[in-house]
Amino acid sequence: xxxxxxxxxxxxxxxxxxxxxxxxxxxxxxxxxxxxxxxxxxxxxxxxxxxxxxxxxxxxxxxxxxxxxxxxxxxxxxxxxxxxxxxxxxxxxxxxxxxxxxxxxxxxxxxxxxxxxxxxxxxxxxxxxxxxxxxxxxxxxxxxxxxxxxxxxxxxxxxxxxxxxxxxxxxxxxxxxxxxxxxxxxxxxxxxxxxxxxxxxxxxxxxxxxxxxxxxxxxxxxxxxxxxxxxxxxxxxxxxxxxxxxxxxxxxxxxxxxxxxxxxxxxxxxxxxxxxxxxxxxxxxx
Amino acid sequence: xxxxxxxxxxxxxxxxxxxxxxxxxxxxxxxxxxxxxxxxxxxxxxxxxxxxxxxxxxxxxxxxxxxxxxxxxxxxxxxxxxxxxxxxxxxxxxxxxxxxxxxxxxxxxxxxxxxxxxxxxxxxxxxxxxxxxxxxxxxxxxxxxxxxxxxxxxxxxxxxxxxxxxxxxxxxxxxxxxxx
Numbered sequence: 440x441x442x443x444x445x446x447x448x449x450x451x452x453x454x455x456x457x458x459x460x461x462x463x464x465x466x467x468x469x470x471x472x473x474x475x476x477x478x479x480x481x482x483x484x485x486x487x488x489x490x491x492x493x494x495x496x497x498x499x500x501x502x503x504x505x506x507x508x509x510x511x512x513x514x515x516x517x518x519x520x521x522x523x524x525x526x527x528x529x530x531x532x533x534x535x536x537x538x539x540x541x542x543x544x545x546x547x548x549x550x551x552x553x554x555x556x557x558x559x560x561x562x563x564x565x566x567x568x569x570x571x572x573x574x575x576x577x578x579x580x581x582x583x584x585x586x587x588x589x590x591x592x593x594x595x596x597x598x599x600x601x602x603x604x605x606x607x608x609x610x611x612x613x614x615x616x617x618x619x620x621x622x623x624x625x626x627x628x629x630x631x632x633x634x635x636x637x638x639x640x641x642x643x644x645x646x647x648x649x650x651x652x653x654x655x656x657x658x659x660x661x662x663x664x665x666x667x668x669x670x671x672x673x674x675x676x677x678x679x680x681x682x683x684x685x686x687x688x689x690x691x692x693x694x695x696x697x698x699x700x701x702x703x704x705x706x707x708x709x710x711x712x713x714x715x716x717x718x719x720x721x722x723x724x725x
Numbered sequence: 726x727x728x729x730x731x732x733x734x735x736x737x738x739x740x741x742x743x744x745x746x747x748x749x750x751x752x753x754x755x756x757x758x759x760x761x762x763x764x765x766x767x768x769x770x771x772x773x774x775x776x777x778x779x780x781x782x783x784x785x786x787x788x789x790x791x792x793x794x795x796x797x798x799x800x801x802x803x804x805x806x807x808x809x810x811x812x813x814x815x816x817x818x819x820x821x822x823x824x825x826x827x828x829x830x831x832x833x834x835x836x837x838x839x840x841x842x843x844x845x846x847x848x849x850x851x852x853x854x855x856x857x858x859x860x861x862x863x864x865x866x867x868x869x870x871x872x873x874x875x876x877x878x879x880x881x882x883x884x885x886x887x888x889x890x891x892x893x894x895x896x897x898x899x900x901x902x903x904x905x
Contacts, residue, residue: 478745478891478901485850485889492855493800502788502800502854502876539799541788542875550760552874584805584829584851616902617805617829619851675851676829677891677901708852 440519440720442526448714448722449530449576453507454538455724456578456712457499460490463646464623464684464709471621471674471681479679486674486707501708503582504540507531507562510579510644516572517718523574524564531555531562543583565637574716577644585622585706588614591636594698600659603628603700608666610702611683616676619706621684623647624667627701630691635701642687643705651688660686674707684709729886733779734824734845742845742892744899749888753865753881754781754826758804760877761869762812770820774868775881777822784809784827786876788854789864796864798882800854803828806846814838826890830902836894846894849887860887 465487472483493500509527513520532555534540544558545551556562569575592606607626614622627638650657663686673679684707693699713725730738732752742748755777757765765773787801806827813825813835823844825831828851839846849857863883870878893901 478747478893481747481889481891482850485853485856489802489850489853489856492859496855498855498858499788499800500854501852502786502802502857503804504788504800539788539790541786541800545874552876554874582852587805615829617807619828675848677848677893706852 440522442522444720445522445526445716445722446530446533448716448724449527450534450537451724452576452578452712452714453530453534453540453580454497456580456710457504457538457540458497459494459712460500460708460710461646463648465490467647467684468621468707471684475674475679475681478677479674482674482677499538499540501582502541503584504543505580505582505710506543506586507556508579508581508640509562509564510567510577510641511564512567512569512575514571514573515568517574519720527562527564528557532557572718575713576716577711577713579640579643579711582706585618585704588618588704589636589639590702591632592700592702593632594700596696596698598698603698604659604663604666606700607663607702608670611667611704612670612672614704615672618704619708620672620676621674621681621707623684623705623709624663624686625703625705626663626686626688627703628688628690629693630699631697632699634691635699636703637701638689638691639701639703642689643703643709644711645687647685647709656688656690660688663688732781732824736843739823739843739845739896742895743897744892744895744901746892747888748847748890748892749886750781750824750890751885751887752781752883753779754783754884754887756783756785756787756880756882758784758786758877759808760873761879762809762816764869765820766812766815773820775866777820780822780881781824781826782822783882784825787858787880789875789880796867798858798861798864801858801861802852802854803849803857805829806831810835817842817844830893830900836898836900839894839896840898843896845892845896847890848893849890857887860884
Protein backbone atom coordinates (compact mmCIF):
# COMPACT_ATOMS: atom_id res chain seq x y z
CA UNK A 440 0.00 0.00 0.00
CA UNK A 441 1.27 3.46 -0.95
CA UNK A 442 1.91 5.16 2.38
CA UNK A 443 2.35 8.62 0.86
CA UNK A 444 -1.02 8.33 -0.89
CA UNK A 445 -2.70 7.44 2.41
CA UNK A 446 -0.99 10.39 4.11
CA UNK A 447 -2.45 12.62 1.40
CA UNK A 448 -5.87 11.27 2.35
CA UNK A 449 -5.45 12.08 6.05
CA UNK A 450 -4.11 15.51 5.06
CA UNK A 451 -7.25 16.19 2.97
CA UNK A 452 -9.41 14.92 5.83
CA UNK A 453 -7.69 17.35 8.22
CA UNK A 454 -7.95 20.23 5.75
CA UNK A 455 -11.66 19.63 5.28
CA UNK A 456 -12.31 19.49 9.04
CA UNK A 457 -10.33 22.66 9.73
CA UNK A 458 -11.78 24.75 6.91
CA UNK A 459 -15.39 23.55 6.51
CA UNK A 460 -17.85 22.87 9.28
CA UNK A 461 -20.59 20.34 8.53
CA UNK A 462 -23.87 21.55 7.03
CA UNK A 463 -25.88 20.47 10.09
CA UNK A 464 -23.88 22.94 12.20
CA UNK A 465 -24.24 25.74 9.65
CA UNK A 466 -28.00 25.17 9.51
CA UNK A 467 -28.22 25.42 13.30
CA UNK A 468 -26.09 28.60 13.33
CA UNK A 469 -28.31 30.16 10.63
CA UNK A 470 -31.38 29.37 12.68
CA UNK A 471 -29.76 30.96 15.75
CA UNK A 472 -28.92 34.04 13.66
CA UNK A 473 -32.54 34.31 12.56
CA UNK A 474 -33.91 34.43 16.11
CA UNK A 475 -31.25 36.47 17.96
CA UNK A 476 -30.95 40.25 18.17
CA UNK A 477 -28.36 42.86 19.18
CA UNK A 478 -24.86 41.85 20.27
CA UNK A 479 -25.76 38.15 19.98
CA UNK A 480 -26.77 38.57 16.35
CA UNK A 481 -23.51 40.43 15.60
CA UNK A 482 -21.57 37.42 16.93
CA UNK A 483 -23.51 34.95 14.78
CA UNK A 484 -23.20 37.15 11.72
CA UNK A 485 -19.40 37.16 12.16
CA UNK A 486 -19.33 33.39 12.75
CA UNK A 487 -21.29 32.68 9.56
CA UNK A 488 -19.19 35.13 7.54
CA UNK A 489 -16.07 33.47 8.94
CA UNK A 490 -17.33 30.03 7.91
CA UNK A 491 -17.69 31.34 4.33
CA UNK A 492 -14.27 33.00 4.27
CA UNK A 493 -12.52 29.95 5.71
CA UNK A 494 -14.04 27.64 3.09
CA UNK A 495 -13.28 29.99 0.19
CA UNK A 496 -9.68 30.64 1.27
CA UNK A 497 -9.10 27.10 2.54
CA UNK A 498 -7.79 28.58 5.79
CA UNK A 499 -8.47 27.10 9.24
CA UNK A 500 -11.60 28.86 10.50
CA UNK A 501 -10.22 29.19 14.01
CA UNK A 502 -6.60 29.89 14.90
CA UNK A 503 -6.94 27.20 17.54
CA UNK A 504 -6.73 24.26 15.17
CA UNK A 505 -6.99 22.14 18.28
CA UNK A 506 -5.81 18.82 19.51
CA UNK A 507 -6.63 16.24 16.87
CA UNK A 508 -8.62 13.17 17.80
CA UNK A 509 -9.02 10.39 15.24
CA UNK A 510 -11.78 7.85 15.64
CA UNK A 511 -10.58 4.93 13.54
CA UNK A 512 -12.78 1.94 12.77
CA UNK A 513 -10.71 -0.75 11.13
CA UNK A 514 -12.42 -3.41 9.06
CA UNK A 515 -11.39 -6.83 10.40
CA UNK A 516 -10.45 -7.91 6.86
CA UNK A 517 -8.38 -4.78 6.09
CA UNK A 518 -4.86 -5.98 5.38
CA UNK A 519 -2.67 -2.92 6.09
CA UNK A 520 -3.61 -2.13 9.69
CA UNK A 521 0.04 -2.06 10.74
CA UNK A 522 0.87 1.16 8.93
CA UNK A 523 -2.17 3.24 9.96
CA UNK A 524 -0.71 4.78 13.12
CA UNK A 525 2.44 5.92 11.37
CA UNK A 526 0.45 7.23 8.40
CA UNK A 527 -1.75 9.33 10.70
CA UNK A 528 1.25 10.73 12.58
CA UNK A 529 3.17 11.60 9.43
CA UNK A 530 0.08 13.21 7.95
CA UNK A 531 -0.41 15.36 11.06
CA UNK A 532 3.18 16.60 10.89
CA UNK A 533 2.72 17.40 7.20
CA UNK A 534 -0.67 19.06 7.77
CA UNK A 535 0.94 21.31 10.39
CA UNK A 536 3.29 22.70 7.75
CA UNK A 537 1.18 22.42 4.62
CA UNK A 538 -2.31 23.61 5.68
CA UNK A 539 -0.87 25.07 8.06
CA UNK A 540 -2.08 24.16 11.55
CA UNK A 541 -1.03 25.99 14.68
CA UNK A 542 1.55 23.90 16.55
CA UNK A 543 -0.44 23.01 19.67
CA UNK A 544 1.36 20.14 21.37
CA UNK A 545 3.48 21.13 24.33
CA UNK A 546 5.62 18.91 26.58
CA UNK A 547 3.92 19.15 30.00
CA UNK A 548 7.27 18.80 31.80
CA UNK A 549 9.21 21.50 29.96
CA UNK A 550 6.43 23.51 28.21
CA UNK A 551 8.45 23.13 25.02
CA UNK A 552 6.50 23.23 21.76
CA UNK A 553 8.21 21.12 19.10
CA UNK A 554 6.09 22.58 16.36
CA UNK A 555 4.70 19.47 14.68
CA UNK A 556 1.50 18.67 16.63
CA UNK A 557 3.01 15.34 17.65
CA UNK A 558 4.01 14.14 21.10
CA UNK A 559 3.32 11.53 23.72
CA UNK A 560 -0.18 10.11 23.06
CA UNK A 561 -0.89 12.82 20.43
CA UNK A 562 -2.57 12.90 18.04
CA UNK A 563 -5.14 11.00 20.04
CA UNK A 564 -6.21 7.88 18.14
CA UNK A 565 -9.20 5.86 19.32
CA UNK A 566 -9.25 2.44 17.68
CA UNK A 567 -12.21 0.20 17.10
CA UNK A 568 -13.11 -2.65 14.77
CA UNK A 569 -15.93 -3.14 12.31
CA UNK A 570 -16.86 -5.88 9.86
CA UNK A 571 -15.54 -5.61 6.30
CA UNK A 572 -12.31 -4.70 4.55
CA UNK A 573 -12.43 -0.88 4.69
CA UNK A 574 -11.33 1.68 7.31
CA UNK A 575 -13.59 4.53 8.43
CA UNK A 576 -11.87 7.50 10.03
CA UNK A 577 -13.47 10.51 11.65
CA UNK A 578 -11.36 13.45 12.77
CA UNK A 579 -12.41 15.88 15.48
CA UNK A 580 -10.10 18.88 15.95
CA UNK A 581 -11.01 20.49 19.26
CA UNK A 582 -9.70 23.72 20.70
CA UNK A 583 -8.80 24.37 24.31
CA UNK A 584 -11.39 27.10 24.85
CA UNK A 585 -14.16 24.54 24.86
CA UNK A 586 -12.13 21.57 26.10
CA UNK A 587 -11.11 23.50 29.24
CA UNK A 588 -14.78 23.73 30.19
CA UNK A 589 -15.41 19.97 30.01
CA UNK A 590 -16.05 18.27 33.34
CA UNK A 591 -16.52 14.93 35.04
CA UNK A 592 -19.01 14.35 37.83
CA UNK A 593 -18.82 11.19 39.90
CA UNK A 594 -22.34 11.60 41.21
CA UNK A 595 -24.06 9.63 43.87
CA UNK A 596 -26.64 7.32 42.23
CA UNK A 597 -29.23 8.64 44.70
CA UNK A 598 -29.39 11.96 42.81
CA UNK A 599 -31.00 10.16 39.88
CA UNK A 600 -31.57 11.59 36.42
CA UNK A 601 -32.61 14.90 37.94
CA UNK A 602 -29.15 15.13 39.50
CA UNK A 603 -27.55 14.31 36.15
CA UNK A 604 -29.45 17.15 34.49
CA UNK A 605 -28.57 19.60 37.27
CA UNK A 606 -24.87 18.70 36.94
CA UNK A 607 -24.82 19.20 33.16
CA UNK A 608 -26.61 22.55 33.34
CA UNK A 609 -24.29 23.68 36.14
CA UNK A 610 -21.19 22.85 34.03
CA UNK A 611 -22.62 24.92 31.16
CA UNK A 612 -23.49 27.83 33.48
CA UNK A 613 -20.01 27.89 34.99
CA UNK A 614 -18.48 27.89 31.52
CA UNK A 615 -20.54 30.96 30.54
CA UNK A 616 -19.20 32.65 27.42
CA UNK A 617 -15.76 31.07 27.60
CA UNK A 618 -16.22 27.97 25.37
CA UNK A 619 -17.49 30.09 22.42
CA UNK A 620 -21.23 29.45 22.57
CA UNK A 621 -23.53 28.51 20.97
CA UNK A 622 -21.99 25.23 22.06
CA UNK A 623 -22.70 21.60 21.36
CA UNK A 624 -22.80 19.52 24.53
CA UNK A 625 -21.77 15.86 24.55
CA UNK A 626 -22.80 13.94 27.65
CA UNK A 627 -21.70 10.46 28.67
CA UNK A 628 -23.74 8.86 31.44
CA UNK A 629 -22.60 5.71 33.22
CA UNK A 630 -19.60 3.44 32.85
CA UNK A 631 -16.45 4.55 34.66
CA UNK A 632 -14.78 7.96 34.93
CA UNK A 633 -12.82 7.53 31.71
CA UNK A 634 -15.65 5.83 29.84
CA UNK A 635 -18.11 8.63 30.69
CA UNK A 636 -15.72 11.22 29.27
CA UNK A 637 -15.06 9.08 26.22
CA UNK A 638 -18.80 8.72 25.57
CA UNK A 639 -19.25 12.47 26.02
CA UNK A 640 -16.74 13.04 23.24
CA UNK A 641 -18.24 10.31 21.05
CA UNK A 642 -21.64 11.94 21.49
CA UNK A 643 -20.25 14.94 19.58
CA UNK A 644 -19.80 12.80 16.48
CA UNK A 645 -23.54 12.69 15.91
CA UNK A 646 -24.87 15.46 13.62
CA UNK A 647 -26.48 18.49 15.26
CA UNK A 648 -30.27 18.20 15.17
CA UNK A 649 -30.39 14.41 15.50
CA UNK A 650 -31.81 12.58 18.52
CA UNK A 651 -30.72 9.38 20.21
CA UNK A 652 -32.74 6.43 18.85
CA UNK A 653 -33.84 5.43 22.34
CA UNK A 654 -36.83 7.52 23.36
CA UNK A 655 -35.92 8.02 27.02
CA UNK A 656 -32.44 9.27 26.05
CA UNK A 657 -33.87 11.48 23.30
CA UNK A 658 -36.18 13.07 25.89
CA UNK A 659 -33.24 13.67 28.20
CA UNK A 660 -31.43 15.44 25.33
CA UNK A 661 -34.42 17.65 24.61
CA UNK A 662 -34.94 18.51 28.24
CA UNK A 663 -31.25 19.41 28.69
CA UNK A 664 -31.26 21.55 25.54
CA UNK A 665 -34.28 23.50 26.77
CA UNK A 666 -32.78 24.06 30.23
CA UNK A 667 -29.41 25.12 28.83
CA UNK A 668 -31.02 27.61 26.47
CA UNK A 669 -33.06 29.02 29.35
CA UNK A 670 -29.81 30.09 31.07
CA UNK A 671 -29.69 33.06 28.69
CA UNK A 672 -25.88 32.86 28.34
CA UNK A 673 -26.29 33.29 24.58
CA UNK A 674 -23.75 33.55 21.75
CA UNK A 675 -20.28 34.34 23.16
CA UNK A 676 -21.88 34.88 26.56
CA UNK A 677 -23.40 38.19 25.53
CA UNK A 678 -26.95 37.11 26.37
CA UNK A 679 -29.49 35.49 24.10
CA UNK A 680 -31.80 32.62 23.34
CA UNK A 681 -29.29 30.15 21.89
CA UNK A 682 -26.61 28.94 24.30
CA UNK A 683 -26.43 25.44 22.82
CA UNK A 684 -27.07 24.26 19.28
CA UNK A 685 -27.69 20.76 20.56
CA UNK A 686 -27.14 18.24 23.36
CA UNK A 687 -26.22 14.64 22.65
CA UNK A 688 -26.21 11.91 25.27
CA UNK A 689 -24.65 8.47 25.13
CA UNK A 690 -25.01 5.94 27.92
CA UNK A 691 -23.12 2.96 29.32
CA UNK A 692 -24.25 0.59 32.04
CA UNK A 693 -22.91 1.61 35.43
CA UNK A 694 -21.75 0.09 38.70
CA UNK A 695 -24.64 0.12 41.20
CA UNK A 696 -22.67 2.48 43.42
CA UNK A 697 -21.45 4.84 40.64
CA UNK A 698 -23.10 7.47 38.49
CA UNK A 699 -20.34 9.02 36.34
CA UNK A 700 -21.37 11.93 34.12
CA UNK A 701 -18.90 13.19 31.50
CA UNK A 702 -19.69 16.57 29.99
CA UNK A 703 -17.70 17.46 26.89
CA UNK A 704 -18.30 20.93 25.56
CA UNK A 705 -17.68 21.76 21.92
CA UNK A 706 -17.51 25.32 20.57
CA UNK A 707 -19.77 26.61 17.77
CA UNK A 708 -16.98 25.68 15.33
CA UNK A 709 -18.00 22.04 15.72
CA UNK A 710 -15.42 20.66 13.34
CA UNK A 711 -15.46 17.06 12.14
CA UNK A 712 -14.91 15.21 8.88
CA UNK A 713 -14.93 11.59 7.75
CA UNK A 714 -13.16 9.41 5.25
CA UNK A 715 -13.08 5.85 4.04
CA UNK A 716 -9.97 3.92 3.05
CA UNK A 717 -10.55 0.95 0.78
CA UNK A 718 -8.67 -2.31 0.70
CA UNK A 719 -6.76 -1.25 -2.44
CA UNK A 720 -5.49 1.92 -0.74
CA UNK A 721 -7.83 4.32 -2.51
CA UNK A 722 -9.69 6.77 -0.26
CA UNK A 723 -12.49 9.31 -0.23
CA UNK A 724 -13.05 12.21 2.14
CA UNK A 725 -16.80 12.22 2.67
CA UNK B 726 -23.62 53.17 19.24
CA UNK B 727 -20.98 52.23 16.66
CA UNK B 728 -17.51 53.76 16.76
CA UNK B 729 -14.59 53.65 14.32
CA UNK B 730 -11.45 54.79 16.14
CA UNK B 731 -7.68 54.98 15.83
CA UNK B 732 -5.34 53.55 18.44
CA UNK B 733 -4.50 54.56 21.05
CA UNK B 734 -8.03 55.31 22.17
CA UNK B 735 -8.22 58.80 23.66
CA UNK B 736 -9.42 59.20 27.25
CA UNK B 737 -12.39 61.06 25.87
CA UNK B 738 -13.46 58.05 23.76
CA UNK B 739 -12.79 55.58 26.55
CA UNK B 740 -15.16 57.56 28.75
CA UNK B 741 -17.80 57.55 26.02
CA UNK B 742 -17.73 53.81 25.34
CA UNK B 743 -20.36 51.79 27.16
CA UNK B 744 -21.25 48.12 27.26
CA UNK B 745 -23.01 46.94 24.09
CA UNK B 746 -21.35 49.64 21.96
CA UNK B 747 -19.70 48.32 18.80
CA UNK B 748 -16.14 49.38 18.02
CA UNK B 749 -13.74 49.03 15.08
CA UNK B 750 -10.12 50.02 15.66
CA UNK B 751 -7.22 50.94 13.39
CA UNK B 752 -3.64 51.01 14.60
CA UNK B 753 -1.21 48.74 16.44
CA UNK B 754 -2.09 45.86 18.75
CA UNK B 755 0.08 43.23 20.43
CA UNK B 756 -0.79 39.66 21.41
CA UNK B 757 -0.11 38.16 24.81
CA UNK B 758 -1.47 34.99 26.37
CA UNK B 759 -0.72 32.99 29.49
CA UNK B 760 3.09 32.75 29.27
CA UNK B 761 3.63 36.30 28.01
CA UNK B 762 1.41 37.63 30.81
CA UNK B 763 3.51 35.85 33.41
CA UNK B 764 6.71 37.19 31.85
CA UNK B 765 5.31 40.71 31.75
CA UNK B 766 4.30 40.45 35.39
CA UNK B 767 7.86 39.44 36.25
CA UNK B 768 9.58 42.40 34.56
CA UNK B 769 9.76 46.17 34.58
CA UNK B 770 8.13 47.97 31.62
CA UNK B 771 11.58 49.29 30.70
CA UNK B 772 12.83 45.70 30.24
CA UNK B 773 9.89 44.79 27.97
CA UNK B 774 11.07 44.86 24.32
CA UNK B 775 8.71 47.68 23.25
CA UNK B 776 6.36 50.29 24.67
CA UNK B 777 2.83 48.82 24.61
CA UNK B 778 1.14 51.92 26.02
CA UNK B 779 0.05 53.19 22.61
CA UNK B 780 -1.30 49.79 21.54
CA UNK B 781 -4.24 47.55 22.28
CA UNK B 782 -3.61 44.23 24.03
CA UNK B 783 -5.04 41.27 22.13
CA UNK B 784 -5.61 37.95 23.89
CA UNK B 785 -4.70 35.80 20.92
CA UNK B 786 -2.46 32.93 19.93
CA UNK B 787 -2.44 33.35 16.17
CA UNK B 788 -1.84 30.84 13.42
CA UNK B 789 0.91 32.40 11.32
CA UNK B 790 2.82 31.37 8.23
CA UNK B 791 6.03 32.74 6.78
CA UNK B 792 6.10 33.67 3.11
CA UNK B 793 9.19 35.21 1.51
CA UNK B 794 10.62 36.01 4.92
CA UNK B 795 7.50 37.84 6.04
CA UNK B 796 5.01 36.56 8.63
CA UNK B 797 1.38 36.51 7.53
CA UNK B 798 -1.65 35.92 9.75
CA UNK B 799 -3.67 32.93 8.56
CA UNK B 800 -6.19 32.72 11.38
CA UNK B 801 -6.11 35.01 14.40
CA UNK B 802 -9.26 35.09 16.52
CA UNK B 803 -9.26 35.74 20.26
CA UNK B 804 -8.40 33.28 23.03
CA UNK B 805 -10.28 32.88 26.32
CA UNK B 806 -9.49 35.97 28.38
CA UNK B 807 -10.38 34.59 31.80
CA UNK B 808 -7.07 32.68 31.94
CA UNK B 809 -5.30 36.03 32.29
CA UNK B 810 -7.53 37.24 35.15
CA UNK B 811 -4.92 36.78 37.89
CA UNK B 812 -2.39 38.99 36.12
CA UNK B 813 -4.28 41.55 34.05
CA UNK B 814 -4.92 44.19 36.73
CA UNK B 815 -1.18 44.38 37.42
CA UNK B 816 -0.38 44.74 33.71
CA UNK B 817 -3.04 47.41 33.13
CA UNK B 818 -1.55 49.42 35.95
CA UNK B 819 2.07 48.89 34.97
CA UNK B 820 2.15 48.99 31.16
CA UNK B 821 -0.37 51.73 30.43
CA UNK B 822 -2.38 50.18 27.57
CA UNK B 823 -6.08 51.05 27.71
CA UNK B 824 -7.78 48.53 25.45
CA UNK B 825 -8.04 44.78 25.92
CA UNK B 826 -9.46 42.65 23.12
CA UNK B 827 -10.43 39.07 23.91
CA UNK B 828 -13.36 36.75 24.30
CA UNK B 829 -15.48 35.32 27.06
CA UNK B 830 -14.87 38.19 29.46
CA UNK B 831 -12.88 38.74 32.63
CA UNK B 832 -13.62 38.98 36.35
CA UNK B 833 -13.96 41.55 39.10
CA UNK B 834 -10.25 42.24 39.54
CA UNK B 835 -9.92 43.26 35.92
CA UNK B 836 -13.19 45.19 36.02
CA UNK B 837 -11.86 47.27 38.92
CA UNK B 838 -8.57 47.85 37.13
CA UNK B 839 -10.40 48.96 33.97
CA UNK B 840 -12.30 51.51 36.03
CA UNK B 841 -9.18 52.70 37.79
CA UNK B 842 -7.16 53.12 34.61
CA UNK B 843 -10.14 54.30 32.49
CA UNK B 844 -9.76 51.36 30.11
CA UNK B 845 -12.14 49.09 28.23
CA UNK B 846 -12.45 45.40 27.39
CA UNK B 847 -13.88 44.53 24.00
CA UNK B 848 -14.91 41.13 22.66
CA UNK B 849 -14.11 39.91 19.17
CA UNK B 850 -16.38 37.05 18.01
CA UNK B 851 -14.71 33.83 19.16
CA UNK B 852 -13.60 31.41 16.50
CA UNK B 853 -13.83 33.99 13.73
CA UNK B 854 -10.14 33.52 13.01
CA UNK B 855 -10.13 34.19 9.28
CA UNK B 856 -12.17 37.41 9.62
CA UNK B 857 -9.69 38.64 12.22
CA UNK B 858 -6.69 37.72 10.07
CA UNK B 859 -8.15 39.67 7.15
CA UNK B 860 -8.11 42.83 9.30
CA UNK B 861 -4.40 42.41 10.05
CA UNK B 862 -2.55 44.43 7.44
CA UNK B 863 0.95 43.70 8.71
CA UNK B 864 2.78 41.50 11.19
CA UNK B 865 5.40 43.99 12.39
CA UNK B 866 7.39 42.04 14.96
CA UNK B 867 7.48 38.86 16.95
CA UNK B 868 9.15 38.41 20.33
CA UNK B 869 9.93 35.25 22.32
CA UNK B 870 8.94 32.99 19.40
CA UNK B 871 11.75 30.49 19.99
CA UNK B 872 11.17 30.15 23.72
CA UNK B 873 7.40 30.24 23.84
CA UNK B 874 6.30 28.88 20.45
CA UNK B 875 3.81 30.35 17.98
CA UNK B 876 0.66 30.59 20.12
CA UNK B 877 2.39 32.05 23.20
CA UNK B 878 4.81 34.43 21.48
CA UNK B 879 4.18 38.19 21.50
CA UNK B 880 3.15 39.39 18.03
CA UNK B 881 2.91 43.08 17.11
CA UNK B 882 0.20 43.61 14.51
CA UNK B 883 -1.04 46.50 12.39
CA UNK B 884 -4.82 46.33 12.05
CA UNK B 885 -7.36 48.18 10.00
CA UNK B 886 -11.01 48.46 11.04
CA UNK B 887 -10.44 45.55 13.42
CA UNK B 888 -13.84 44.36 14.55
CA UNK B 889 -16.71 44.00 15.16
CA UNK B 890 -15.66 44.49 18.78
CA UNK B 891 -18.44 44.65 21.33
CA UNK B 892 -17.63 46.64 24.46
CA UNK B 893 -18.48 44.14 27.15
CA UNK B 894 -16.61 45.69 30.12
CA UNK B 895 -16.44 49.46 30.22
CA UNK B 896 -14.48 52.09 32.13
CA UNK B 897 -17.37 52.61 34.55
CA UNK B 898 -17.21 49.13 36.04
CA UNK B 899 -20.08 47.71 33.97
CA UNK B 900 -19.69 44.15 32.69
CA UNK B 901 -21.96 42.01 30.54
CA UNK B 902 -20.44 38.88 32.07
CA UNK B 903 -21.56 39.50 35.65
CA UNK B 904 -24.10 36.87 36.49
CA UNK B 905 -27.06 38.00 38.58
